[in-house]
Amino acid sequence: MENSYDSVLMGYCEAPRKNEQGEITSWSFSLNREQLADLSKYQTQKGNVNFTLFFSKKGQALCRVYDPNSTAAKTRTVQRTEEVDPFG
Numbered sequence: 183m184e185n186s187y188d189s190v191l192m193g194y195c196e197a198p199r200k201n202e203q204g205e206i207t208s209w210s211f212s213l214n215r216e217q218l219a220d221l222s223k224y225q226t227q228k229g230n231v232n233f234t235l236f237f238s239k240k241g242q243a244l245c246r247v248y249d250p251n252s253t254a255a256k257t258r259t260v261q262r263t264e265e266v267d268p269f270g
Contacts, residue, residue: 188248188255189234190224192217195243211235211245226250 198209211233213221224231224247232248249255 186252186254186257188250188252188258189246190249190252191244192233192247193245195235195245198243209235209243211243221247223251224249 193211193213195211196209198206201207221231226232226248227250234246234248236244236246238244
């Protein structure tokens with residue numbers, strides 16, 4: 183079975199900054215002009231663009247953007263609607 187994702191990797195994340203105890207305090211990400219221009223196609227119905235900052239299995243900081251137009255997102259929306267409306 184092929185994996186289906188509801189988000190796309192985007193931008194560049196720098197290595198996380200840590201305090202004296204070795205705890206991660208923050209990290210930043212940046213977008214280039216093309217990525218910035220593409221953000222409007224990832225707007226939700228409310229007009230928001232949702233970012234998730236996370237770590238890969240190898241510990242690399244990454245950023246993903248939720249894509250409400252993806253097949254996975256549309257499938258999940260249909261499933262939620264069916265769960266909420268048992269008469270649907």
